[in-house]
Amino acid sequence: MNPPRLLLVEDDPALAELLEFRFRAEGYGVSVTSDGDEALLLAAEEIPDLVILDWMIEGTSGIEVCRRLRRDKATAHVPIIMLTARGAEDDMIRGLETGADDYLTKPFSPRELIARVSAIMRRIRPAxxxxxxxxxxxxxxxxxxxxxxxxxxxxxxxxxxxxxxxxxxxxxxxxxxxxxxxxxxxxxxxxxxxxxxxxxxxxxxxxxxxxxxxxxxxxxxxxxxxxxx
Amino acid sequence: MNPPRLLLVEDDPALAELLEFRFRAEGYGVSVTSDGDEALLLAAEEIPDLVILDWMIEGTSGIEVCRRLRRDKATAHVPIIMLTARGAEDDMIRGLETGADDYLTKPFSPRELIARVSAIMRRIRPAxxxxxxxxxxxxxxxxxxxxxxxxxxxxxxxxxxxxxxxxxxxxxxxxxxxxxxxxxxxxxxxxxxxxxxxxxxxxxxxxxxxxxxxxxxxxxxxxxxxxxx
DNA sequence: CGTTTTTGTGACAAATATTTGACAGCGACG
DNA sequence: CGTCGCTGTCAAATATTTGTCACAAAAACG
The missing domain is CATH 1.10.10.10 (Winged helix-like DNA-binding domain superfamily/Winged helix DNA-binding domain)
Structure with missing residues (x-):
């Protein structure tokens, strides 16, 4: 239970590695995958405290992953932060409506993402x-x-x-x-x-x-x- | 259960009116003010379920309002969405660090704000x-x-x-x-x-x-x- | 109205699930 | 080394639920 666990679903290896490093430095446990289907498996297995979900990924699409996470009772309440390409406002809105809790448009600063993650963590696990x-x-x-x-x-x-x-x-x-x-x-x-x-x-x-x-x-x-x- | 209440702190009368109208249509109870000090009074009086807070307002500044809302035990856990001018990323980060839960840069679409508000509501009051x-x-x-x-x-x-x-x-x-x-x-x-x-x-x-x-x-x-x- | 069909009810034993007390292993600590 | 507190497991003791019956009650029908 102790360190809060993130599930990072990200295509770009460089970005994924950077984020993983930064989040680990912040004291999070991080699982990374680039594939939508694998993400669902991972999420079901070790229910994370928060999911960071790139919109454009291999396998099952981001929105579908989001929808399925919401549908599965075990992960229905896990907060989801989406990452979308700049300007894809419709994607964003559809995402929020599907059950994502937040989103960020690329490119973003890691610092900003971290700030958002901890804002959500504060709410989810105030302890x-x-x-x-x-x-x-x-x-x-x-x-x-x-x-x-x-x-x-x-x-x-x-x-x-x-x-x-x-x-x-x-x-x-x-x-x-x-x-x-x-x-x-x-x-x-x-x-x-x-x-x-x-x-x-x-x-x-x-x-x-x-x-x-x-x-x-x-x-x-x-x-x-x-x-x- | 009674409808969720929003406190909208916004300078621009036109925007304020538009948002109030839209949120009422969504079934929210809305209180509006353009002044930071009045916002604090209103918040203390009728503790809202969520605060939408413009960064640039009269009276006490947005960040100060945010800080004080967090400090008062009664409102410490009320989610806050900040509205900032485009490009003020530092403001945004300071805001999130101060305790805001989310932010939006102007200009934004009302639909987007509504999507975010309901995403947060879903998290806070699943009921x-x-x-x-x-x-x-x-x-x-x-x-x-x-x-x-x-x-x-x-x-x-x-x-x-x-x-x-x-x-x-x-x-x-x-x-x-x-x-x-x-x-x-x-x-x-x-x-x-x-x-x-x-x-x-x-x-x-x-x-x-x-x-x-x-x-x-x-x-x-x-x-x-x-x-x- | 008498007969037939369908549904409501109380009882009950079997099946399931939970609570509880006991116990042995383990590691920390004096 | 002995003691103490914490853990994970068991098994016995309880508690609750479940599927069926048999029969009562109600409704449909000629």
Whole structure:
């Protein structure tokens, strides 16, 4: 989970390499591909936090990749930044309507792209920007590694902390055990799905308080969610 | 839910009026001001869902407004779209670093701005961007796995949930038991047709409410349909 | 009205899913 | 080295859902 992951879909090898280097320097994990179909595979496999998508790529076209990412439930909420050629305003609008969150026309300065990416990251994963995240009566301070409920400090184990953090970054949404495993343990862990249940239990036990309702909702046959209210 | 509210901070009366008109047509509530200080007052008073902020305005400057909006806890998380003059890339970058979420250089097409606004809205308040399905007094939020009727949360078993979801995606249409089995249980299930009846009953029981009519219509010798009550 | 067809209902056992307590392995740390 | 906290797995205990029945109720039909 920890470093935010980008998926960069870019044709031009020089640009791709430059951007990859710059983003890694910013502390992002970066996957790169030049091919639309491969992009979809990668996205499905290791759900990224953000996709940077060139409009003109090999294989499946940019707009199609965008559409499919949106259609797949697992990636439906991943922000997408499109890169288009200067002057292709119609492409841009179609892209935004298809579900992209932002776009940039080439040529652009890497600095500008980075600024945009972090603007989006701040919104998507505020905890990474050192901000306090609030959900219901819970408060999470990522930099201080501290959780508070109704003013009371809560102490959680590392895994429970990451789990709660992930939930708090997506309040209300239901995640399957598999998704939680990917997000909290990492994509390449071969851990039993049931283990998630156990950690959910530990999380619940950790944050339970006299007279306070359990904010972790079990959605039978689907997964778990952190109650938005 | 009430319509999303925009705060438009724009100097140019003609542009302001045009945008206000367009956004109202899109279903947004719009407050307009040309003055930076007034913008801050308005924002504090009726916290908007999004701010569109011209860089060059009277009173407090755009960047200062941006900074202060971010500093005030109540408005710290409200997305901001900046409008800057063409070529002021540095302004733009400073803006994004100050906490703006997006920017547009003038001149821009209203359509483009609208596309961006709804892209952001989709991200911020997914509930407003059509992720909610509404039929009559029923509301279904697929990502939260939640059904609401007249504001009351309804709890349904997995199958009933899928059944209702399917109905809500095709409101008014009549489906035979066989079609429902295919759609909700899967094409390769060898389940008694009558089982559908039982689940329809469970669905009805789940969503029934004091003084509310039953939206599930039985069509004798044909099947069932969900009506918009 | 009696008969036939179709749908609504309550009950229930089997199947599924989740919760919980226990436990052994591991690594950090004194 | 011993202790302690954290992890991942299990399996038993619970809880919930599911598909079917049998029968009641309702509707269609002659």
């Amino acid at each position: 990474l920007a050192g901000e306090l995240v609030n959900v219901g009566d819970l408060t999470l301070d990522a930099t201080a590694h501290r959780v508070t409920r109704r003013g009371q400090v809560i102490s959680l184990g590392p895994t429970e902390f990451r789990l709660l953090k992930f939930f708090m970054e997506h309040p209300g949404r239901v995640f399957s055990r598999g998704q939680l495993l990917d997000a909290v343990w990492g994509t390449d862990s071969d851990i039993e799905l049931r283990t998630v249940d156990v950690h959910i239990r530990r999380l619940r036990k950790g944050i339970e308080q006299e007279g306070a309702p359990d904010p972790v909702r079990t959605v039978r046959s689907a997964g778990y969610a952190l109650e938005a209210v | 407003l961007a059509g992720e909610l399905v509404n039929v009559g007094d029923l509301t279904l939020d697929a990502t939260a796995h939640r059904v609401t009727r007249r504001g009351q949360v309804i709890s349904l078993g997995p199958t009933e949930f899928r059944l209702l979801k399917f109905f809500m995606e095709h409101p008014g249409r009549v489906f035979s038991r066989g079609q429902l089995l295919d759609a909700v249980w899967g094409t390769d299930s060898d389940i008694e047709l009558r089982t559908v009846d039982v689940h329809i009953r469970r669905l009805r029981k789940g969503i029934e409410q004091e003084g509310a009519p039953d939206p599930v219509r039985t069509v004798r010798s044909a099947g069932y349909a969900l009506e918009a009550v």
